[in-house]
Amino acid sequence: MSILIKNGRVVDPKNNIDAILDILVVDGKIVELNKNLDSKKAKQIIDASKKIVIPGIIDLQLNLREPGNQYKSTLESEMKAANAGGVTCMVCPPDTTPILDEPGLVKMLKNKSEALKLGNVYPLGALTQKLNGKLLTEINDLYESGCIGFSQAEKPIQDTEVLYRSFQYLSTFNLKAFLRAEDAYLSEKGIINAGEISTRLGLKGIQSISETTAINKILEIAHLTKTKVHLNKISTADGLNLIKIAKKSGVNVTCDVSIHQIFLTDNDIGFFNTNCFLKPPLRKESDRIKIIDSIVDGTIDAICSDHSPVNEDNKLKPFAESEYGASSVELLMPLVYKLSEDYKIDLGLLINKITNHPSGILEINKGSLSVNSDADICIFDPEHSWEINSKSLISEGKNTPFFNQNFAGKVSSTIFNGNIVFTSS
Amino acid sequence: MFNPQLNNKGNLNHLLSIEGLSKEKIIQILDTAESFLKIGERDVKKVPILRGKTVCNVFFENSTRTRTTFEIAAKRLSADVINLNVATSSQSKGETVLDTINNLIAMNADIFVVRHSSSGAAHFIASHVKPNIHIINAGDGNHSHPTQGLLDAFTIRKYKTNFNKLKVAIVGDILNSRVARSNIHALNILGVPEIRVIAPKTLLPDEIEKLGVHVFYDIDKGLSDVDVIMMLRIQNERMDGIMLPSQEEYFKTYGLNQVRLDLAKKDAIVMHPGPMNRGVEIDSAVADSEQSVILPQVTFGIAVRMAVMAILAGQHS
Numbered sequence: 001m002s003i004l005i006k007n008g009r010v011v012d013p014k015n016n017i018d019a020i021l022d023i024l025v026v027d028g029k030i031v032e033l034n035k036n037l038d039s040k041k042a043k044q045i046i047d048a049s050k051k052i053v054i055p056g057i058i059d060l061q062l063n064l065r066e067p068g069n070q071y072k073s074t075l076e077s078e079m080k081a082a083n084a085g086g087v088t089c090m091v092c093p094p095d096t097t098p099i100l101d102e103p104g105l106v107k108m109l110k111n112k113s114e115a116l117k118l119g120n121v122y123p124l125g126a127l128t129q130k131l132n133g134k135l136l137t138e139i140n141d142l143y144e145s146g147c148i149g150f151s152q153a154e155k156p157i158q159d160t161e162v163l164y165r166s167f168q169y170l171s172t173f174n175l176k177a178f179l180r181a182e183d184a185y186l187s188e189k190g191i192i193n194a195g196e197i198s199t200r201l202g203l204k205g206i207q208s209i210s211e212t213t214a215i216n217k218i219l220e221i222a223h224l225t226k227t228k229v230h231l232n233k234i235s236t237a238d239g240l241n242l243i244k245i246a247k248k249s250g251v252n253v254t255c256d257v258s259i260h261q262i263f264l265t266d267n268d269i270g271f272f273n274t275n276c277f278l279k280p281p282l283r284k285e286s287d288r289i290k291i292i293d294s295i296v297d298g299t300i301d302a303i304c305s306d307h308s309p310v311n312e313d314n315k316l317k318p319f320a321e322s323e324y325g326a327s328s329v330e331l332l333m334p335l336v337y338k339l340s341e342d343y344k345i346d347l348g349l350l351i352n353k354i355t356n357h358p359s360g361i362l363e364i365n366k367g368s369l370s371v372n373s374d375a376d377i378c379i380f381d382p383e384h385s386w387e388i389n390s391k392s393l394i395s396e397g398k399n400t401p402f403f404n405q406n407f408a409g410k411v412s413s414t415i416f417n418g419n420i421v422f423t424s425s
Numbered sequence: 426m427f428n429p430q431l432n433n434k435g436n437l438n439h440l441l442s443i444e445g446l447s448k449e450k451i452i453q454i455l456d457t458a459e460s461f462l463k464i465g466e467r468d469v470k471k472v473p474i475l476r477g478k479t480v481c482n483v484f485f486e487n488s489t490r491t492r493t494t495f496e497i498a499a500k501r502l503s504a505d506v507i508n509l510n511v512a513t514s515s516q517s518k519g520e521t522v523l524d525t526i527n528n529l530i531a532m533n534a535d536i537f538v539v540r541h542s543s544s545g546a547a548h549f550i551a552s553h554v555k556p557n558i559h560i561i562n563a564g565d566g567n568h569s570h571p572t573q574g575l576l577d578a579f580t581i582r583k584y585k586t587n588f589n590k591l592k593v594a595i596v597g598d599i600l601n602s603r604v605a606r607s608n609i610h611a612l613n614i615l616g617v618p619e620i621r622v623i624a625p626k627t628l629l630p631d632e633i634e635k636l637g638v639h640v641f642y643d644i645d646k647g648l649s650d651v652d653v654i655m656m657l658r659i660q661n662e663r664m665d666g667i668m669l670p671s672q673e674e675y676f677k678t679y680g681l682n683q684v685r686l687d688l689a690k691k692d693a694i695v696m697h698p699g700p701m702n703r704g705v706e707i708d709s710a711v712a713d714s715e716q717s718v719i720l721p722q723v724t725f726g727i728a729v730r731m732a733v734m735a736i737l738a739g740q741h742s
Contacts, residue, residue, distance in 0.1 A: 194631040195631050196631070196632040196635040196636070199606075199630040199631055199632055199633055199635070199636065200444065201544055201545065201568055202544040202545075202565070202567030202568030202569065202603055202606060203544050203545070203566070203567075203568075205630070207631075271428050271429070271545070271548050272544070272545030272549060317521065317523075317549070318522060318541060318543035318544070318545050318546040318549045318565075318566075319543065319544060319545040319549070320543050320544060320545070320566070321522075321543050
């Protein structure tokens with residue numbers, strides 16, 4: 001099997017490449033990257049002129065909803081959706097049914113996903129049993145069965161001693177915690193950002209301090225125990241300030257934001273649009289601007305889709321009774337491209353946050369177009385305009401705040417392990 | 426997302442919230458209510474405006490008083506009235522809100538009066554029914570209680586005539602009050618120049634001042650020189666917790682007694698949406714005083730609800 005990708009604008013931040021080049025893929029590996037490669041070298045030619053060729057995207061937060069929640073989506077449907085978004089490495093949180101707290105479940109998920117040959121799935125194991133925030137799981141067993149790190153998904157550990165001990169234990173084995181910083185005492189029953197909008201709509205607010213107090217706690221304990229921590233889906237300007245300071249003082253911390261927080265605020269909720277019911281909640285405009293600044297200044301290491309397909313019935317409810325989450329993996333690259341265009345941010349800097357940086361966070365050898373590396377490639381057509389609707393989305397979840405909007409830019413092909421797994425129609 | 430309560434001609438198709446109503450629309454409702462007020466004083470308290478129409482009171486959250494006033498209002502307009510206490514029936518069997526409403530639509534009801542504990546429930550229902558079905562929000566979570574806001578505006582107009590010169594104080598649990606929110610919107614739209622909210626910080630929602638109010642923590646200062654005092658009910662379950670330490674302390678620091686009432690204008694009126702907690706937010710002597718208009722509020726409430734139903738049904742514009 002050989003593929004030659006011709007005349008694309010190749011953006012590979014790891015190797016500092018942003019140029020028109022050809023890429024030759026043979027037997028699952030990238031074997032040559034140069035100008036004007038001979039077309040006879042490959043059986044299949046992809047004309048990528050006017051297109052952008054980047055490493056297969058690594059999404060740090062993608063709910064595949066398996067095992068257990070197949071009524072929302074299936075592993076296959078969501079991996080295909082991920083492919084349609086140019087994603088080939090998928091990090092999935094442990095809040096499945098049952099929860100990923102046993103090695104057998106992790107192995108099952110790994111085997112099932114490997115058989116599909118649509119991407120590499122990297123499960124995060126539960127840090128505590130049943131995510132109860134009380135008792136540690138068998139972390140080493142889980143690691144050996146394929147967990148890339150340890151997480152509490154949307155169930156933050158409230159007991160500070162449990163957090164401290166779990167960090168000590170992770171640190172002993174040099175394993176990483178992937179946490180969303182939230183003080184559940186403060187955010188319990190909260191629905192949307194606390195402020196004018198929550199007051200107008202009569203929905204219980206979630207204050208910024210529910211994120212910042214948790215960040216403070218996590219960073220202090222991570223510093224003391226020398227634990228590697230990745231913070232998921234930061235939503236507040238104050239939280240980003242804390243992380244910036246911690247990084248300077250040598251705490252081993254990285255963080256990401258969800259693509260929604262870059263483009264939306266609580267104002268977009270309008271009159272109770274349940275598609276904007278997300279966790280963490282959409283924040284204020286000043287938070288959104290700070291997030292964009294922090295992407296540029298490097299405080300934010302990665303951008304994730306936070307893909308969370310929700311079945312339609314669960315969105316067809318009064319706001320607070322509906323289920324949070326949005327289907328977003330197919331919009332990740334189009335929105336990253338839009339971010340680059342709208343705010344005049346170097347595309348390479350942004351591609352870095354969905355390829356090379358996440359690879360570093362996961363400590364894997366992915367996210368680049370280096371010769372001899374795995375041929376995971378995303379080809380993006382910035383001129384393809386399309387409408388987000390239930391037909392155009394491949395994910396089983398059709399719920400997105402961008403529903404019915406037109407987008408400029410769509411992934412046109414995705415290659416995983418040297419095989420074409422997605423081609424745009 | 427648009428506000429679904431106005432149709433594309435700008436006419437009222439549902440009544441979901443005060444926010445988004447024009448001054449003219451509110452005045453129209455108040456004027457219509459005025460014309461209905463006399464019906465309640467007659468021997469035969471009925472007009473045929475909604476004859477042949479079916480009004481369905483769907484209460485996902487219990488409330489005898491509000492449901493009764495809607496029922497009386499609908500019956501005075503000659504509508505057939507069905508009362509459904511969903512809180513104790515279908516919902517407990519797992520039926521969704523939308524399924525409940527669709528079942529009732531299949532029975533050909535015309536107007537739905539909906540109360541629900543979840544903010545936005547009325548908006549949600551209104552955006553999923555056919556245009557010939559009308560939804561009246563009888564209270565959704567902490568969001569809105571528009572007929573209460575309208576009847577309070579009606580009451581103020583009865584006693585004070587001119588909104589443009591008034592100082593109005595709203596006292597109590599603003600955080601958990603849809604009544605307060607509806608009143609704040611109504612009074613702002615009607616041109617009241619000074620609206621005050623008086624409460625401890627634990628009972629004030631975030632950035633409440635952005636809704637166009639002045640915040641007072643000291644009730645004595647807040648009541649000084651006001652024309653209208655709107656008291657709010659303090660739910661018993663808010664007491665003895667982290668929001669308030671006790672009923673006694675609340676009454677001492679925020680309860681309306683005669684001494685405090687005397688800080689307001691001499692002809693100030695005292696309002697309360699009911700049911701009252703005597704001795705908690707309001708002293709009995711004040712509740713029963715000549716300045717209290719709490720019972721007239723109830724009477725006006727029926728006329729206002731008649732007006733809303735008549736306008737929605739297109740029978741009285």
